[in-house]
Every structure is written in structure tokens, then in C-alpha cells.
Amino acid sequence: MIPITKPFLSEEEARAASSAVLSGWVTQGPKVKEFEDAFARYVGAEHACAVSNCTAALHMALLAVGVQPGDVVVTVSHSFIATANAVRHCCAEPIFIDIDPSTYNMDPGALERFLAEECEARGNALYYRKTDSLAGEGSPFCHFFGPGGRGPGSAGRVAAVLAVHQMGMPCDMERIKGIAERFNVRVIEDAACAIGSEISFDGGKSWEKIGRPHGGVACFSFHPRKVITTGEGGMITTRDPGLDAKFRLLRHHGMTVSDAARHSADSVIFEEYAMTAFNYRMTDIQAAIGIEQLKKIDGITDERRRLAEEYNKALGQLDGFVIPVDREYTRTNRQSYPLMIEGCSGVEQVSFMQKLLDNGITTRRGIMNAHQEPPYSDIGWRLEASERARDAVVLLPLYNGLRKDEQDHVIKTVKEWGRKRGRQ
Ligand SMILES: Cc1ncc(COP(=O)(O)O)c(C=O)c1O
Structure with a gap:
């Protein structure tokens, strides 16, 4: 069976974990500090703080920039559900902006329209006008607008924009940042998948790593589905x-x-406990693995880019399929390989995935949409491009160690399915 992904771990990581265990210091300690310093150097950030996972990083980032109960945070639904959930963990509610289907990322034009047309300035802050529409059953807003709630006017401050670099593909930070600054709203980056990805702000003359960060804060994940892993883990970078x-x-x-x-x-x-906080620590065992993974990251991303290029060459010419391509301002780490099947229905998506599965190939459907899942679905969001992307995209296997004969087999099987559907 060809898996969708495989972590790229070997003897170096095993030895590093073993030596952390034998050192006698296993939770947050010297290895965590060493990993943080190496990570900050790698992405060009002034500060990097290691945590237990990216969901924790997002929760902390939102709290630290001042997200409060009753606020709204502007983000995308087309992301792993942790993005939206992190907002709810702050007792705030996500506002979902649709994606640009050619990038799978937040559509900056839609962000601008939302802030300009659906919000209003009150004092120094911007407020969403239709907060009562957000009082779904799972939403903290039901405490404001449900029976006995505090009523309109008390909620809806636009506290942040949470921009996601979906599947490692940098979102249009230049436009998103410009728009957010105009409306005086802070930007946080969900860079869970984007370690090793780069972005340009001068038309491709120079490149910067995602995580510098370009918003106020960037949050990363080291889950095994990501380009480098520590089993579970996260990092949060800032200049501040x-x-x-x-x-x-x-x-x-x-x-x-x-x-x-x-x-x-x-x-x-004697220590003090300065605020009500959490246990979101990373262990020294995880950090020791992360240090070794980070040493290999350039080789890892080069290989992933080469594999994606092979797919692009083979599948890019076929009618009815849309391959992922970098924009002039992006160099993605190719954390995933999304193949879009034009005009694809959910039924056709399943038939395609089943054909690959029958041929020993694991796939995943496109990125989920939080607004189509039970905790968010009763609010009634309609996001056409996000909904189409979920149902028309299939992620193909891409990982370090995917052999040529395996990749050729994936390509051949995709082509066979395409021929049967009259797509070539
Ligand atoms: C975009 C995005 N944000 C957040 C997360 C959550 O990361 P973690 O599993 O490290 O909490 C993920 C994980 O897949 C993700 O893809």
C-alpha cells in the first residue's frame, strides 16, 4: 500500500530521543531551548516558543493579542478544524471568509469586502454588525444572544485576522496585511503546515521564510502529517x-x-503564578527529535518539491485536472499535493479515491470546511469556493521516500481513471 504520507525519521532522531531520556531531564528544559533557538534562526524570527501542538499555539496567540469572549476573529472555514476551534477556545466566534480557489487560501478581496461592508467602527474598534446571526448552539455567542443573553452591542469586536497558509502554500500576506492594517486589525498566521515555505514581497527578487513572522505571530505544527515532526508539537514565533x-x-x-x-x-x-494559564509544554524528548529534523529540512523540502514537479509534469497536461502551482510570491514546501478534478461531484470524488485505493494507493479528500461540520453548521455559512474545493480535490501521496516506481503507479492510475471519465 502506498500511504498518503510517511514521517521522515531515522537513526539520528532515535539516538537524540534516547539521549534525552537518559539525560534525566525529559520535560521542557535545555533541549526545548536549543530547539527554539534553532527554529528562530531557521525562520528568521526574533523569538520562538515551543508548545505541545499547533492548536495550543493558536489558542495562546489569540489570547496574547487580546481576543476576548464575545469577539470575532476573521479566518477561513477551509482549514483543519483546529483553526476555527482555537477561536472558540477563546470564547470568541470565527467569521469565515471564502477562499480563492486557485490558491486554496483566504480571498483578500472577500476579506476587504467583509471588513468594509459588514463591519462598522465604534470608538477605536471595528465591530461586526450581524452578531446575532452567530448564536449557533455550539457557539459562545449563544450566551450573548440566547435567552437571558447580554444583547446586541456587547459583542462582535473584530479582534484579529487569522490567516492560514493552507497545505504550506503561503497566502497573500502582502494584501491581507495591508487590508488588516487599514482596518486596524492584527494578523496571526496559522502556519501549521508551512515550515520551510517561503514568501516574496518584491516580486520574487528576495525570499523570506514563513514564520519570520509577517503578521504579529505565526503558529506551526509538528504533527507527523507535517514536513518535519516531533510526534506532537508546535512552535509560535514573534518579533515582539x-x-x-x-x-x-x-x-x-x-x-x-x-x-x-x-x-x-x-x-x-519561589515562583509566582502570574495569570490563569495552561500546560501547553513540549517535552525535551520531542525537542531533541525536532533539532535533528530541522537539520534535514532543506533536503526534505527539496525532495518534496521535486516529487510535486514530477506530478505536475505528468498530470498538468491532462484535461479536467488542475495541478497546484506556485504564485510569483510563493515557494511552497509541498506539504501536500492537492489535485483538483474540474466539475467534480462528491460521488465522482469517491469513485476516484476508490479507484486509487483498489490499486493500493491511499489518498485523502480535499481540505475540510469547518462550517460543514456539526459544531458550526447551524450558523448557515455559504462559502461556494470552499465547498467546491473540499469536494473536487484529492490529495495524492507525497513524502520523502516515495519511490519512482510508486509515483509512476499513482500517475498511471490517475490517468486510467481520467481516460474512463473521458478526461483525456
Ligand atoms: C491549518 C492547520 N491548523 C492547525 C492544525 C492543528 O495542528 P496540531 O495538530 O499540531 O494541533 C493543523 C493540523 O493539521 C492544520 O493543518
Whole structure:
């Protein structure tokens, strides 16, 4: 069976994990610090704070920039559900902007229309006008607008834009940032899939790593489905030392002195618990693996780009399929390979996936939409491009170690299915 993905782990990671175990220091400690420093250097960020996963990173990022109960955060539905859930974890509600189907990312024009036409300035802040429409059963807004709620006017402040770099493909940060700045709203990047991806702000003359960050904060995932992995894990980067200090409190119960600092102190130190916070720590075992993974990242992304190019060459000429291509401002890490089948119905998508499965090839359907899942569906969002992308896209196997004969078999099977459907 050809899997959809495989983590690229070997002896180096196993030895690093083993030596962390044998060091006697297994939770957040010296290896976490070393991983954070290496990560910050790699993406060009001033600060990087390691956490237990990207959902935790997103939750912390939103809280740290001031998202409060009753606020709204503008994002996309077309993302893993953690993006929307992180907003709800702050007792705020996501506003879903449709995607540009050619990038799978937030459509900046739709963002601009939303902020200009559906929001209004009150004092120094921007408010969404139709907050009562958000009071779905699973939404924290039902406490504002449900029976006995606090009523209109008390909720709907637009607290942030949460921009996703879907499947590692950088979103149009230049336009999104420009629009958000005009409306005085902060931008956070969900870069869960985007480690190793690059973005250009000068038409391709120079490139910067995603995570510098370009918004106020960027959040990464090290789940095994990602380009590098620590089993579970996340990272949060920023330029702002104040935000970084908040992240360190938020991930560690609000504790003002780290375990490592107490351990190495030669006088007695008592810690304080400065805020109500969480246990979102990464372990030193995970960080030791992450350090080794990061050393390999350039080779990993080069190989993923080569494999994606092979798919593009073979499938790009076929009628009825749309391949993923970089924009002039993007260099994706090819975390996934989305193949769009033009005019595809859900039924046809299943037939395509089944054909590949029958031939020993695992696939996944396109990225999910949070608004079509039970916790969000009763709000009644209609997002045509997102809905089409979920049902017309299939992700093909792409990972380091995918052999030529395996990739040729995938290509041949896709072509066979296309021929039967009259697509070539
Ligand atoms: C876009 C996006 N955001 C957030 C997450 C959540 O990451 P984690 O599993 O590390 O919490 C994922 C995971 O797949 C993701 O793809």
C-alpha cells in the first residue's frame, strides 16, 4: 500500500530521543531551548516558543493579542478544524471568509469586502454588525444572544485576522496585511503546515521564510502529517518580546520562574503564578527529535518539491485536472499535493479515491470546511469556493521516500481513471 504520507525519521532522531531520556531531564528544559533557538534562526524570527501542538499555539496567540469572549476573529472555514476551534477556545466566534480557489487560501478581496461592508467602527474598534446571526448552539455567542443573553452591542469586536497558509502554500500576506492594517486589525498566521515555505514581497527578487513572522505571530505544527515532526508539537514565533513573554507564561501555568532556572539556582527561589494559564509544554524528548529534523529540512523540502514537479509534469497536461502551482510570491514546501478534478461531484470524488485505493494507493479528500461540520453548521455559512474545493480535490501521496516506481503507479492510475471519465 502506498500511504498518503510517511514521517521522515531515522537513526539520528532515535539516538537524540534516547539521549534525552537518559539525560534525566525529559520535560521542557535545555533541549526545548536549543530547539527554539534553532527554529528562530531557521525562520528568521526574533523569538520562538515551543508548545505541545499547533492548536495550543493558536489558542495562546489569540489570547496574547487580546481576543476576548464575545469577539470575532476573521479566518477561513477551509482549514483543519483546529483553526476555527482555537477561536472558540477563546470564547470568541470565527467569521469565515471564502477562499480563492486557485490558491486554496483566504480571498483578500472577500476579506476587504467583509471588513468594509459588514463591519462598522465604534470608538477605536471595528465591530461586526450581524452578531446575532452567530448564536449557533455550539457557539459562545449563544450566551450573548440566547435567552437571558447580554444583547446586541456587547459583542462582535473584530479582534484579529487569522490567516492560514493552507497545505504550506503561503497566502497573500502582502494584501491581507495591508487590508488588516487599514482596518486596524492584527494578523496571526496559522502556519501549521508551512515550515520551510517561503514568501516574496518584491516580486520574487528576495525570499523570506514563513514564520519570520509577517503578521504579529505565526503558529506551526509538528504533527507527523507535517514536513518535519516531533510526534506532537508546535512552535509560535514573534518579533515582539512582550508577546513572547506572554507565551512563556501561558504555556506553563503562568509560572514566573522556569523549572530549569529553579533547578540551576544556587539560592532559594519561589515562583509566582502570574495569570490563569495552561500546560501547553513540549517535552525535551520531542525537542531533541525536532533539532535533528530541522537539520534535514532543506533536503526534505527539496525532495518534496521535486516529487510535486514530477506530478505536475505528468498530470498538468491532462484535461479536467488542475495541478497546484506556485504564485510569483510563493515557494511552497509541498506539504501536500492537492489535485483538483474540474466539475467534480462528491460521488465522482469517491469513485476516484476508490479507484486509487483498489490499486493500493491511499489518498485523502480535499481540505475540510469547518462550517460543514456539526459544531458550526447551524450558523448557515455559504462559502461556494470552499465547498467546491473540499469536494473536487484529492490529495495524492507525497513524502520523502516515495519511490519512482510508486509515483509512476499513482500517475498511471490517475490517468486510467481520467481516460474512463473521458478526461483525456
Ligand atoms: C491549518 C492547520 N491548523 C492547525 C492544525 C492543528 O495542528 P496540531 O495538530 O499540531 O494541533 C493543523 C493540523 O493539521 C492544520 O493543518
